[in-house]
Amino acid sequence: MVRTPSYDKSGLRKGIWTVEEDLKLIAYVTKYGCWNWCQLPKFAGLSRCEKSCRLRWMNYLRPNIKRGNFTQQEEELIIRMHNQLGNRWSVIAAELPGRTDNEVKNHWHTLHKRRVQQMNTVSNEETIATRSPTSSQMSDITSQLPSFLSSSEFSSIAEDDFGFLDSYIESMDESF
Template sequence: MVRPPSGDKNGLKRGTWTPEEDGKLIAYVTRYGCWNWRQLPKFAGLSRCGKSCRLRWMNYLRPNIKRGNYSREEEETIIKLHESLGNRWSAIAAQLPGRTDNEIKNHWHTNLKKGLKKSSDVPRQENNSSNNLSQLEKIQKRTDPNNPLLYPTDTSTEIIGRLPSSDPQPSSSRSSSITTNTSVEPTISMVEDDNPTSTEASAETSGNFWTQPFLTDNSYIACDFLAPFMGTEDLSPVVDEFSCPYGLFELEKHGANDLSVPLEKARKGEKEPNDPLLICTAQIMDSSPSSPQPSSSELSSMTKDSAVASSTNMVADDIVTSLEASAETTGDFWTEPFFDGNSYITSDFLAPFTDSEYLSPAFDEYLSGYGLYGEYEGVNMIN
Protein backbone atom coordinates (compact mmCIF):
# COMPACT_ATOMS: atom_id res chain seq x y z
CA MET A 1 0.00 0.00 0.00
CA VAL A 2 2.85 2.27 0.81
CA ARG A 3 5.83 2.66 -1.37
CA PRO A 4 9.06 1.87 0.35
CA PRO A 5 11.92 4.25 -0.08
CA SER A 6 13.14 3.70 -3.57
CA GLY A 7 16.30 4.64 -5.37
CA ASP A 8 17.55 8.16 -5.39
CA LYS A 9 17.10 10.32 -8.42
CA ASN A 10 19.57 13.16 -8.80
CA GLY A 11 20.44 12.65 -5.16
CA LEU A 12 16.86 13.21 -4.18
CA LYS A 13 15.00 10.73 -2.07
CA ARG A 14 11.85 9.16 -3.39
CA GLY A 15 9.17 6.84 -2.15
CA THR A 16 7.43 6.76 1.17
CA TRP A 17 7.97 9.61 3.53
CA THR A 18 9.51 8.79 6.87
CA PRO A 19 8.27 10.26 10.16
CA GLU A 20 11.46 12.27 10.36
CA GLU A 21 10.82 13.82 6.96
CA ASP A 22 7.22 14.52 7.87
CA GLY A 23 8.38 16.13 11.06
CA LYS A 24 10.79 18.35 9.21
CA LEU A 25 8.22 19.38 6.66
CA ILE A 26 5.56 20.08 9.26
CA ALA A 27 7.98 21.98 11.43
CA TYR A 28 9.18 24.09 8.54
CA VAL A 29 5.88 24.83 6.84
CA THR A 30 4.08 25.64 10.06
CA ARG A 31 6.84 28.01 11.02
CA TYR A 32 7.76 29.61 7.73
CA GLY A 33 4.95 28.78 5.37
CA CYS A 34 5.37 27.47 1.87
CA TRP A 35 7.05 30.47 0.33
CA ASN A 36 8.64 28.54 -2.51
CA TRP A 37 8.19 24.81 -2.89
CA ARG A 38 11.26 24.40 -5.00
CA GLN A 39 13.53 26.09 -2.47
CA LEU A 40 11.73 24.74 0.56
CA PRO A 41 13.36 21.30 0.80
CA LYS A 42 16.79 22.90 0.91
CA PHE A 43 15.89 25.09 3.86
CA ALA A 44 13.80 22.43 5.53
CA GLY A 45 16.69 19.98 5.42
CA LEU A 46 14.90 17.54 3.15
CA SER A 47 16.40 15.53 0.32
CA ARG A 48 13.21 15.67 -1.66
CA CYS A 49 12.15 17.59 -4.70
CA GLY A 50 9.85 20.52 -4.09
CA LYS A 51 7.10 18.83 -5.96
CA SER A 52 7.22 15.87 -3.64
CA CYS A 53 7.15 18.18 -0.62
CA ARG A 54 4.20 20.05 -1.97
CA LEU A 55 2.33 16.86 -2.71
CA ARG A 56 3.05 15.42 0.70
CA TRP A 57 1.89 18.59 2.40
CA MET A 58 -1.17 19.15 0.25
CA ASN A 59 -2.39 15.58 0.28
CA TYR A 60 -1.36 14.37 3.66
CA LEU A 61 0.13 16.74 6.19
CA ARG A 62 -1.69 20.00 5.90
CA PRO A 63 -4.28 20.84 8.53
CA ASN A 64 -7.96 20.04 8.35
CA ILE A 65 -7.62 17.11 6.02
CA LYS A 66 -10.27 14.49 6.49
CA ARG A 67 -9.17 10.97 5.93
CA GLY A 68 -11.26 7.96 5.06
CA ASN A 69 -14.80 7.62 6.28
CA TYR A 70 -16.67 9.25 3.43
CA SER A 71 -20.14 10.23 4.48
CA ARG A 72 -23.09 9.40 2.31
CA GLU A 73 -23.50 13.09 1.55
CA GLU A 74 -19.90 13.35 0.43
CA GLU A 75 -20.19 10.38 -1.87
CA GLU A 76 -23.41 11.64 -3.35
CA THR A 77 -21.74 14.99 -3.90
CA ILE A 78 -18.80 13.37 -5.63
CA ILE A 79 -21.06 11.35 -7.89
CA LYS A 80 -23.18 14.36 -8.70
CA LEU A 81 -20.20 16.61 -9.36
CA HIS A 82 -18.49 13.99 -11.45
CA GLU A 83 -21.55 13.84 -13.65
CA SER A 84 -21.31 17.53 -14.33
CA LEU A 85 -17.56 18.16 -14.10
CA GLY A 86 -16.03 14.91 -15.24
CA ASN A 87 -12.54 14.10 -13.98
CA ARG A 88 -11.89 17.58 -12.72
CA TRP A 89 -10.88 16.29 -9.33
CA SER A 90 -9.59 19.56 -7.98
CA ALA A 91 -12.89 21.24 -8.82
CA ILE A 92 -14.72 18.42 -7.12
CA ALA A 93 -12.41 18.59 -4.13
CA ALA A 94 -13.13 22.30 -3.83
CA GLN A 95 -16.72 21.40 -2.99
CA LEU A 96 -15.68 18.94 -0.33
CA PRO A 97 -13.85 20.71 2.47
CA GLY A 98 -11.02 18.66 3.87
CA ARG A 99 -10.85 16.25 0.98
CA THR A 100 -7.95 16.28 -1.45
CA ASP A 101 -8.27 15.78 -5.16
CA ASN A 102 -5.96 12.81 -4.95
CA GLU A 103 -8.04 11.12 -2.31
CA ILE A 104 -11.28 11.79 -4.13
CA LYS A 105 -9.75 10.47 -7.32
CA ASN A 106 -8.63 7.31 -5.55
CA HIS A 107 -11.99 6.89 -3.89
CA TRP A 108 -13.74 7.31 -7.18
CA HIS A 109 -11.64 4.72 -8.95
CA THR A 110 -11.69 2.21 -6.13
CA ASN A 111 -15.25 2.54 -4.90
CA LEU A 112 -17.69 4.84 -6.58
CA LYS A 113 -16.98 4.04 -10.21
CA LYS A 114 -17.59 0.37 -9.66
CA GLY A 115 -20.82 1.05 -7.89
CA LEU A 116 -22.06 3.19 -10.74
CA LYS A 117 -20.86 0.70 -13.35
CA LYS A 118 -22.65 -2.10 -11.58
CA SER A 119 -25.90 -0.21 -11.44
CA SER A 120 -25.64 0.73 -15.11
CA ASP A 121 -24.85 -2.87 -16.02
CA VAL A 122 -28.17 -3.89 -14.48
CA PRO A 123 -30.55 -1.36 -15.96
CA ARG A 124 -33.61 -3.37 -15.04
CA GLN A 125 -32.67 -3.45 -11.44
CA GLU A 126 -34.41 -0.71 -9.59
CA ASN A 127 -31.94 2.13 -9.50
CA ASN A 128 -33.62 3.58 -6.48
CA SER A 129 -32.25 5.07 -3.36
CA SER A 130 -32.29 1.86 -1.40
CA ASN A 131 -30.10 0.24 -4.00
CA ASN A 132 -27.67 3.11 -3.93
CA LEU A 133 -27.86 3.10 -0.23
CA SER A 134 -26.80 -0.49 0.05
CA GLN A 135 -23.88 0.22 -2.20
CA LEU A 136 -22.92 3.15 -0.09
CA GLU A 137 -23.38 1.16 3.04
CA LYS A 138 -21.18 -1.51 1.60
CA ILE A 139 -18.55 1.08 0.89
CA GLN A 140 -18.89 2.61 4.31
CA LYS A 141 -18.66 -0.75 5.94
CA ARG A 142 -15.43 -1.29 4.08
CA THR A 143 -14.21 2.06 5.27
CA ASP A 144 -15.49 1.75 8.78
CA PRO A 145 -13.67 4.39 10.79
CA ASN A 146 -13.78 2.11 13.78
CA ASN A 147 -11.87 -0.51 11.94
CA PRO A 148 -8.47 -0.26 13.59
CA LEU A 149 -6.83 -1.86 10.60
CA LEU A 150 -8.06 0.79 8.25
CA TYR A 151 -8.17 3.75 10.54
CA PRO A 152 -6.05 3.45 13.61
CA THR A 153 -7.63 5.46 16.39
CA ASP A 154 -4.33 7.14 16.90
CA THR A 155 -4.60 9.21 13.80
CA SER A 156 -1.63 11.29 14.78
CA THR A 157 0.47 8.33 13.84
CA GLU A 158 -1.00 8.46 10.41
CA ILE A 159 -0.55 12.16 10.04
CA ILE A 160 3.00 12.23 11.22
CA GLY A 161 4.01 9.12 9.46
CA ARG A 162 3.14 5.56 10.13
CA LEU A 163 5.26 4.57 13.00
CA PRO A 164 4.10 1.56 14.89
CA SER A 165 2.44 3.23 17.79
CA SER A 166 3.46 2.31 21.26
CA ASP A 167 -0.01 3.24 22.32
CA PRO A 168 0.27 6.66 23.73
CA GLN A 169 -3.47 7.05 23.46
CA PRO A 170 -5.28 9.57 25.51
CA SER A 171 -6.93 7.74 28.31
CA SER A 172 -10.61 7.36 27.75
CA SER A 173 -11.38 8.83 31.11
CA ARG A 174 -9.25 11.81 30.33
CA SER A 175 -10.79 12.20 26.92
CA SER A 176 -14.26 12.02 28.22
CA SER A 177 -13.56 14.43 30.99
CA ILE A 178 -11.99 16.84 28.56
CA THR A 179 -14.75 16.60 26.04
CA THR A 180 -17.37 17.21 28.63
CA ASN A 181 -15.74 20.05 30.43
CA THR A 182 -15.60 23.62 29.34
CA SER A 183 -12.20 23.40 27.76
CA VAL A 184 -13.73 22.13 24.57
CA GLU A 185 -16.12 25.00 24.33
CA PRO A 186 -13.73 27.65 23.02
CA THR A 187 -12.19 25.22 20.60
CA ILE A 188 -15.45 24.41 18.96
CA SER A 189 -16.76 27.91 19.04
CA MET A 190 -13.63 29.36 17.52
CA VAL A 191 -12.99 27.02 14.65
CA GLU A 192 -13.43 28.51 11.23
CA ASP A 193 -16.55 26.60 10.46
CA ASP A 194 -19.04 27.44 13.10
CA ASN A 195 -21.28 24.68 12.00
CA PRO A 196 -19.11 21.64 11.76
CA THR A 197 -20.61 18.84 9.79
CA SER A 198 -21.60 15.63 11.40
CA THR A 199 -18.49 14.08 9.95
CA GLU A 200 -16.35 16.69 11.63
CA ALA A 201 -18.20 16.26 14.85
CA SER A 202 -17.68 12.55 14.66
CA ALA A 203 -14.04 13.10 13.85
CA GLU A 204 -13.74 15.14 16.98
CA THR A 205 -15.24 12.53 19.18
CA SER A 206 -13.30 9.79 17.48
CA GLY A 207 -10.05 11.58 18.13
CA ASN A 208 -9.21 13.26 14.86
CA PHE A 209 -5.75 14.72 15.25
CA TRP A 210 -6.55 18.06 13.75
CA THR A 211 -9.67 18.83 15.66
CA GLN A 212 -8.98 17.23 18.98
CA PRO A 213 -8.28 19.56 21.85
CA PHE A 214 -4.98 19.30 23.65
CA LEU A 215 -4.76 16.74 26.35
CA THR A 216 -2.04 17.12 28.92
CA ASP A 217 -1.50 13.40 29.14
CA ASN A 218 -1.29 13.00 25.40
CA SER A 219 2.34 13.87 25.10
CA TYR A 220 2.68 11.83 21.95
CA ILE A 221 0.45 14.05 19.90
CA ALA A 222 1.04 17.29 21.63
CA CYS A 223 4.81 17.30 21.76
CA ASP A 224 5.09 16.57 18.11
CA PHE A 225 2.45 19.05 17.23
CA LEU A 226 4.19 21.72 19.24
CA ALA A 227 7.66 20.72 18.17
CA PRO A 228 8.25 23.86 16.14
CA PHE A 229 7.61 25.95 19.21
CA MET A 230 9.32 24.18 22.01
CA GLY A 231 10.63 26.32 24.79
CA THR A 232 9.59 29.82 25.59
CA GLU A 233 7.54 30.26 22.48
CA ASP A 234 4.95 27.82 23.76
CA LEU A 235 2.91 30.60 25.18
CA SER A 236 3.57 33.18 22.54
CA PRO A 237 1.05 34.57 20.08
CA VAL A 238 2.89 32.61 17.46
CA VAL A 239 1.69 29.38 18.97
CA ASP A 240 -1.84 30.71 18.97
CA GLU A 241 -1.42 31.62 15.35
CA PHE A 242 -0.06 28.16 14.64
CA SER A 243 -2.86 26.48 16.48
CA CYS A 244 -5.70 28.48 14.99
CA PRO A 245 -5.92 26.50 11.75
CA TYR A 246 -6.13 23.37 13.81
CA GLY A 247 -9.03 24.60 15.86
CA LEU A 248 -6.81 24.81 18.90
CA PHE A 249 -6.85 27.95 20.92
CA GLU A 250 -5.54 29.29 24.16
CA LEU A 251 -3.17 26.42 24.57
CA GLU A 252 -1.82 27.68 27.83
CA LYS A 253 -5.21 27.05 29.36
CA HIS A 254 -5.18 23.46 28.26
CA GLY A 255 -1.82 22.41 29.51
CA ALA A 256 0.29 23.05 26.45
CA ASN A 257 2.96 24.42 28.72
CA ASP A 258 3.31 21.01 30.32
CA LEU A 259 4.37 19.58 27.03
CA SER A 260 7.90 20.84 27.01
CA VAL A 261 8.69 18.59 29.94
CA PRO A 262 8.28 15.22 28.22
CA LEU A 263 10.02 16.48 25.12
CA GLU A 264 12.90 17.75 27.20
CA LYS A 265 13.08 14.33 28.81
CA ALA A 266 13.17 12.70 25.41
CA ARG A 267 15.95 15.01 24.36
CA LYS A 268 17.99 13.97 27.33
CA GLY A 269 17.26 10.35 26.61
CA GLU A 270 15.24 10.02 29.78
CA LYS A 271 12.11 9.03 27.97
CA GLU A 272 11.40 5.37 27.61
CA PRO A 273 12.52 4.04 24.21
CA ASN A 274 9.01 2.80 23.52
CA ASP A 275 7.90 6.26 22.52
CA PRO A 276 9.57 6.43 19.13
CA LEU A 277 7.86 9.44 17.67
CA LEU A 278 8.52 11.58 20.68
CA ILE A 279 12.19 10.71 20.60
CA CYS A 280 12.28 11.15 16.86
CA THR A 281 10.75 14.59 17.19
CA ALA A 282 13.26 15.54 19.82
CA GLN A 283 16.01 14.49 17.48
CA ILE A 284 14.53 16.51 14.68
CA MET A 285 14.33 19.59 16.81
CA ASP A 286 17.77 19.12 18.27
CA SER A 287 19.49 18.49 15.01
CA SER A 288 17.58 21.53 13.92
CA PRO A 289 18.64 21.95 10.37
CA SER A 290 14.96 21.18 10.11
CA SER A 291 14.46 24.89 9.94
CA PRO A 292 17.71 26.30 8.73
CA GLN A 293 17.66 29.83 7.50
CA PRO A 294 19.10 31.03 4.26
CA SER A 295 22.85 31.53 4.45
CA SER A 296 24.20 35.03 4.66
CA SER A 297 25.18 34.91 1.01
CA GLU A 298 21.71 33.79 0.09
CA LEU A 299 20.25 36.51 2.25
CA SER A 300 22.42 39.13 0.67
CA SER A 301 21.26 38.05 -2.75
CA MET A 302 17.69 38.39 -1.61
CA THR A 303 16.87 42.06 -1.69
CA LYS A 304 14.17 43.47 0.45
CA ASP A 305 12.09 44.13 -2.61
CA SER A 306 12.44 40.61 -3.89
CA ALA A 307 11.68 39.17 -0.49
CA VAL A 308 8.57 41.24 -0.18
CA ALA A 309 7.66 40.68 -3.79
CA SER A 310 7.83 36.97 -3.30
CA SER A 311 5.61 37.35 -0.31
CA THR A 312 3.13 39.66 -1.90
CA ASN A 313 2.74 37.13 -4.65
CA MET A 314 1.16 34.95 -2.06
CA VAL A 315 -1.13 37.65 -0.75
CA ALA A 316 -4.61 38.16 -2.09
CA ASP A 317 -4.77 41.26 -4.25
CA ASP A 318 -7.50 42.85 -2.22
CA ILE A 319 -5.19 43.03 0.75
CA VAL A 320 -2.93 45.48 -1.01
CA THR A 321 -4.65 48.76 -0.39
CA SER A 322 -4.16 52.01 -2.19
CA LEU A 323 -2.67 53.38 1.00
CA GLU A 324 0.07 50.82 0.86
CA ALA A 325 0.62 51.48 -2.80
CA SER A 326 0.96 55.15 -2.08
CA ALA A 327 3.30 54.49 0.82
CA GLU A 328 5.39 52.29 -1.39
CA THR A 329 5.64 54.98 -4.02
CA THR A 330 6.77 57.62 -1.58
CA GLY A 331 9.29 55.29 -0.10
CA ASP A 332 8.16 55.92 3.46
CA PHE A 333 6.89 52.44 3.71
CA TRP A 334 10.32 50.97 3.41
CA THR A 335 12.36 53.49 5.29
CA GLU A 336 10.30 54.40 8.29
CA PRO A 337 11.50 52.79 11.46
CA PHE A 338 9.35 50.26 13.12
CA PHE A 339 8.20 51.31 16.54
CA ASP A 340 5.34 50.73 18.86
CA GLY A 341 3.70 54.11 18.82
CA ASN A 342 3.44 54.41 15.07
CA SER A 343 0.26 52.60 14.18
CA TYR A 344 0.38 53.65 10.55
CA ILE A 345 3.78 52.19 10.12
CA THR A 346 3.00 49.07 12.03
CA SER A 347 -0.11 48.13 10.13
CA ASP A 348 1.30 49.04 6.78
CA PHE A 349 4.65 47.68 7.63
CA LEU A 350 3.04 44.33 8.15
CA ALA A 351 0.55 44.62 5.33
CA PRO A 352 2.50 42.74 2.68
CA PHE A 353 2.39 39.67 4.84
CA THR A 354 -0.44 37.43 5.75
CA ASP A 355 -0.54 35.97 9.22
CA SER A 356 1.16 32.77 8.23
CA GLU A 357 3.84 34.61 6.31
CA TYR A 358 5.05 36.32 9.46
CA LEU A 359 6.85 33.06 9.91
CA SER A 360 8.47 32.95 6.51
CA PRO A 361 12.14 33.47 5.79
CA ALA A 362 11.07 36.36 3.58
CA PHE A 363 9.56 38.03 6.61
CA ASP A 364 12.64 37.33 8.68
CA GLU A 365 14.66 39.00 5.99
CA TYR A 366 12.19 41.85 5.85
CA LEU A 367 12.48 42.42 9.59
CA SER A 368 16.23 42.02 9.58
CA GLY A 369 16.43 44.95 7.19
CA TYR A 370 15.17 47.05 10.09
CA GLY A 371 17.41 45.43 12.64
CA LEU A 372 14.50 43.45 13.98
CA TYR A 373 15.12 39.82 14.61
CA GLY A 374 12.75 37.33 16.15
CA GLU A 375 10.30 40.01 17.09
CA TYR A 376 7.26 37.95 16.31
CA GLU A 377 5.72 38.49 19.71
CA GLY A 378 6.30 42.20 19.50
CA VAL A 379 4.98 42.33 15.98
CA ASN A 380 1.86 40.53 16.94
CA MET A 381 1.35 42.70 19.97
CA ILE A 382 1.77 45.88 18.04
CA ASN A 383 -0.33 44.65 15.21
Protein backbone atom coordinates in the same frame (compact mmCIF):
# COMPACT_ATOMS: atom_id res chain seq x y z
CA MET B 1 15.31 -9.43 -6.52
CA VAL B 2 17.07 -6.07 -6.55
CA ARG B 3 16.20 -3.29 -4.11
CA THR B 4 15.57 0.10 -5.63
CA PRO B 5 18.08 2.71 -4.55
CA SER B 6 16.99 5.12 -1.83
CA TYR B 7 18.64 8.04 -3.67
CA ASP B 8 18.38 8.95 -7.34
CA LYS B 9 21.27 10.10 -9.56
CA SER B 10 21.04 13.73 -8.47
CA GLY B 11 21.27 12.83 -4.75
CA LEU B 12 17.60 13.28 -3.93
CA ARG B 13 16.02 10.82 -1.54
CA LYS B 14 13.32 8.48 -2.87
CA GLY B 15 10.78 6.19 -1.27
CA ILE B 16 9.07 6.24 2.09
CA TRP B 17 9.19 9.43 4.14
CA THR B 18 10.74 9.18 7.60
CA VAL B 19 9.28 10.75 10.73
CA GLU B 20 12.22 13.19 10.88
CA GLU B 21 11.55 14.36 7.32
CA ASP B 22 7.85 14.81 8.10
CA LEU B 23 8.71 16.87 11.20
CA LYS B 24 11.11 19.08 9.22
CA LEU B 25 8.50 19.72 6.55
CA ILE B 26 5.75 20.44 9.10
CA ALA B 27 7.99 22.78 11.08
CA TYR B 28 9.11 24.72 8.02
CA VAL B 29 5.65 25.10 6.46
CA THR B 30 3.98 26.11 9.74
CA LYS B 31 6.70 28.69 10.45
CA TYR B 32 7.29 30.16 6.96
CA GLY B 33 4.39 28.90 4.86
CA CYS B 34 4.65 27.30 1.43
CA TRP B 35 5.84 30.34 -0.50
CA ASN B 36 7.87 28.47 -3.12
CA TRP B 37 7.77 24.69 -3.47
CA CYS B 38 10.87 24.71 -5.68
CA GLN B 39 12.99 26.34 -2.95
CA LEU B 40 11.34 24.71 0.06
CA PRO B 41 13.35 21.44 0.20
CA LYS B 42 16.65 23.32 0.25
CA PHE B 43 15.58 25.77 2.98
CA ALA B 44 13.83 23.10 5.06
CA GLY B 45 16.90 20.87 5.02
CA LEU B 46 15.28 18.07 3.05
CA SER B 47 16.95 16.09 0.29
CA ARG B 48 13.66 15.54 -1.55
CA CYS B 49 12.36 16.98 -4.80
CA GLU B 50 9.86 19.82 -4.65
CA LYS B 51 7.02 17.74 -6.07
CA SER B 52 7.50 15.10 -3.40
CA CYS B 53 7.43 17.77 -0.66
CA ARG B 54 4.32 19.42 -2.10
CA LEU B 55 2.40 16.17 -2.45
CA ARG B 56 3.45 14.99 1.02
CA TRP B 57 2.17 18.22 2.53
CA MET B 58 -1.02 18.48 0.48
CA ASN B 59 -2.12 14.85 0.76
CA TYR B 60 -0.86 13.76 4.19
CA LEU B 61 0.51 16.43 6.52
CA ARG B 62 -1.85 19.41 6.25
CA PRO B 63 -3.61 19.98 9.58
CA ASN B 64 -7.11 20.38 8.07
CA ILE B 65 -7.18 17.05 6.22
CA LYS B 66 -10.21 14.93 7.05
CA ARG B 67 -9.41 11.25 7.44
CA GLY B 68 -11.68 8.24 7.57
CA ASN B 69 -14.67 6.98 5.67
CA PHE B 70 -16.76 9.20 3.43
CA THR B 71 -20.23 10.06 4.69
CA GLN B 72 -23.35 9.31 2.66
CA GLN B 73 -23.75 13.02 1.85
CA GLU B 74 -20.14 13.21 0.60
CA GLU B 75 -20.63 10.17 -1.61
CA GLU B 76 -23.84 11.56 -3.09
CA LEU B 77 -22.09 14.89 -3.74
CA ILE B 78 -19.19 13.12 -5.47
CA ILE B 79 -21.53 11.17 -7.74
CA ARG B 80 -23.66 14.21 -8.58
CA MET B 81 -20.66 16.46 -9.27
CA HIS B 82 -18.91 13.77 -11.32
CA ASN B 83 -22.00 13.54 -13.52
CA GLN B 84 -21.86 17.32 -14.01
CA LEU B 85 -18.10 17.94 -14.20
CA GLY B 86 -16.48 14.65 -15.14
CA ASN B 87 -13.00 13.89 -13.81
CA ARG B 88 -12.26 17.37 -12.44
CA TRP B 89 -11.19 16.06 -9.06
CA SER B 90 -9.78 19.31 -7.66
CA VAL B 91 -13.08 21.12 -8.33
CA ILE B 92 -15.03 18.29 -6.72
CA ALA B 93 -12.66 18.17 -3.72
CA ALA B 94 -13.08 21.92 -3.23
CA GLU B 95 -16.73 21.23 -2.37
CA LEU B 96 -15.70 18.67 0.26
CA PRO B 97 -13.83 20.49 3.05
CA GLY B 98 -10.83 18.56 4.32
CA ARG B 99 -10.75 16.06 1.46
CA THR B 100 -7.94 16.07 -1.08
CA ASP B 101 -8.45 15.65 -4.80
CA ASN B 102 -6.29 12.54 -4.72
CA GLU B 103 -8.44 11.00 -1.99
CA VAL B 104 -11.67 11.83 -3.85
CA LYS B 105 -10.28 10.39 -7.09
CA ASN B 106 -9.14 7.18 -5.39
CA HIS B 107 -12.50 6.83 -3.64
CA TRP B 108 -14.33 7.25 -6.96
CA HIS B 109 -12.22 4.69 -8.80
CA THR B 110 -12.39 2.07 -6.03
CA LEU B 111 -16.10 2.26 -5.20
CA HIS B 112 -18.32 4.32 -7.45
CA LYS B 113 -16.99 3.95 -10.98
CA ARG B 114 -18.20 0.36 -11.41
CA ARG B 115 -21.56 1.09 -9.77
CA VAL B 116 -22.28 4.04 -12.02
CA GLN B 117 -21.16 2.13 -15.13
CA GLN B 118 -23.46 -0.76 -14.22
CA MET B 119 -26.38 1.62 -13.70
CA ASN B 120 -25.65 3.30 -17.06
CA THR B 121 -25.44 -0.08 -18.82
CA VAL B 122 -28.81 -1.16 -17.43
CA SER B 123 -30.45 2.14 -18.39
CA ASN B 124 -28.92 1.98 -21.90
CA GLU B 125 -30.25 -1.55 -22.39
CA GLU B 126 -33.69 -0.40 -21.29
CA THR B 127 -33.70 2.53 -23.73
CA ILE B 128 -32.51 0.30 -26.58
CA ALA B 129 -35.28 -2.17 -25.78
CA THR B 130 -37.88 0.58 -25.84
CA ARG B 131 -36.56 2.06 -29.10
CA SER B 132 -36.39 -1.11 -31.20
CA PRO B 133 -39.73 -1.81 -32.88
CA THR B 134 -41.59 -4.95 -31.97
CA SER B 135 -43.23 -7.23 -34.55
CA SER B 136 -46.64 -5.63 -33.89
CA GLN B 137 -45.13 -2.17 -34.50
CA MET B 138 -43.59 -3.43 -37.76
CA SER B 139 -46.97 -4.74 -38.91
CA ASP B 140 -48.44 -1.29 -38.12
CA ILE B 141 -45.73 0.31 -40.28
CA THR B 142 -46.36 -2.04 -43.20
CA SER B 143 -50.11 -1.49 -42.93
CA GLN B 144 -49.53 2.25 -43.36
CA LEU B 145 -47.65 1.74 -46.66
CA PRO B 146 -49.33 3.01 -49.81
CA SER B 147 -51.57 0.46 -51.51
CA PHE B 148 -49.43 0.31 -54.67
CA LEU B 149 -46.44 -0.91 -52.61
CA SER B 150 -47.15 -4.39 -51.27
CA SER B 151 -45.43 -5.71 -48.16
CA SER B 152 -43.37 -8.18 -50.27
CA GLU B 153 -42.09 -5.29 -52.40
CA PHE B 154 -41.28 -3.37 -49.24
CA SER B 155 -39.23 -6.26 -47.86
CA SER B 156 -37.32 -6.61 -51.14
CA ILE B 157 -36.51 -2.87 -51.07
CA ALA B 158 -35.44 -3.10 -47.44
CA GLU B 159 -33.16 -6.05 -48.22
CA ASP B 160 -31.58 -4.37 -51.26
CA ASP B 161 -27.80 -4.51 -51.11
CA PHE B 162 -27.40 -0.99 -52.52
CA GLY B 163 -25.35 -2.26 -55.45
CA PHE B 164 -25.70 1.07 -57.23
CA LEU B 165 -23.33 2.57 -54.65
CA ASP B 166 -20.51 0.19 -55.62
CA SER B 167 -19.97 1.85 -58.98
CA TYR B 168 -20.02 5.27 -57.33
CA ILE B 169 -17.39 4.21 -54.78
CA GLU B 170 -15.21 2.72 -57.52
CA SER B 171 -15.30 5.99 -59.45
CA MET B 172 -14.37 7.87 -56.26
CA ASP B 173 -11.38 5.55 -55.70
CA GLU B 174 -10.12 6.13 -59.23
CA SER B 175 -10.26 9.91 -58.81
CA PHE B 176 -8.10 9.79 -55.69
